[in-house]
Amino acid sequence: MKNITKFVISDIMRNRIILFYLLMLCLFSWSIFSLEDNTSKGIMSLLNIVLLTVPLVSIIFSNIYMYNSAEFIELLVSQPVKRSTIWKSIFIGLSVALMAAFFIGIGIPVLFFVPGLTGATFIVTGMLITAIFVSIAMLCSILMRDKARGIGLSIILWLFLSLIYDGLVLFFMFQYADYPIEKPMAILTALNPVDLARIHVLLQVDTEALMGYTGAIFKKMFGTGPGMMVSLALMVVWVAGPFYLSLRLFDKKDL
């Protein structure tokens, strides 16, 4: 397992796109923190950018990487290695490489400007979001045999989770504004990893004004500390769920 992971990481690190991604994240974080005096506000602006770009790059990059390694996977399957080992190694390799880029690009400036628990929460959330979208990308790549369709599916999923979903929730909220809808709203939020990540960071920063409706409900239902535990646990489920499903499918796939 170690060998394959090592190979995947060194292969991705040589890729120019990952370098570009790292530079882009650096640009975001340093420019925001140098323009904004209030670091608390700064981290909120950064959060919005991160929640839009990190999922997009993670899902598209991982998806293309999966299709481009089809030959490599075929070669490995003909060797005495378990299929699950191959799949896990690729997942770990992709996640570690993308998380490293995130850590260098965003994590270090955040720790520099916002040291302490808030900065740490922000970094952990960013890394979890990376892993979540790597895991979704791997599921897309196994559901669609065709590369164009797989990439299309992952773009649609990103669009849905980052933009469309919030619109639907808002629509739902206005439609049923006269009813007690706190609980369904909290559940709806829990179904979207991007919202979960946002709430997780906002609960830590504790800026009620920016928390929005679902965040406020989350806080009311669980309180700050338990609320954060719940959102963290749900994000881990979002990493493990799609990955486990793709692992099961890969075990039976004909190459």
Place this chain on the structure above:
Amino acid sequence: MIHLNNISKSFGKTQALKNVSLQLDAAKCVGLIGPNACGKTTIIKTILSMVVPDSGEILVNGTKITGDVRYKASIGYMPQIGRYPDNMTVSQVISMIRDIRGYEGKEDTELYEEFGVNKFCDKKMRTLSGGTTQKVSATIAFLFDPPVLILDEPTAGLDPVSSGIFRDKIVREREKGKLILITSHLLSELDDLLTDVVFMQEAEVLFYKSVEELYTETGEERVSKAVGKLLKLKMR
């Protein structure tokens, strides 16, 4: 060494294998022949569990292959079209497979030397021609001295000199007591190599015969002609 019991497999509506049963023993060189799309490659891929059969079971050295991948350490596989990661060099591919297999015995570098792999071992896989990629595949298949060799269309892209080197190597390995399974539809290439012939047609095994049986039944002395004649006899 390898037993296939009633293997069936279909891809969507097309049936690739229909109740195929085979018994392949050591010290034999078995030719798996038949027209295109008759299921030759599917058989090989099921043995390597790259394709999971719908029903039936496969035994390698007496143990079922489902769930345990260690048996693959005893198989050297040369694919029909070797596809490798584009950005790796030849020597990186070889050392990666060496790491994965964790092979500790003496490596068989005969093909590595005879094909002159060290002349192009620093080139990236993407830049290699079809024939050169075949040489790399062949080198990897034989490198870890496995008791079973599975060769899918091995000589399709090789030049006559390399093809000769390769055939000699196959004969030497057969004489050492290894099981060699070759697929091909170029029958003339297989003359003097084979000890047994499996003929497949439309996802089924039409016959399994030793080469001597084939010769006595048909009165021919070349595999290609004997198979042709036998097929004509069966048609009647």
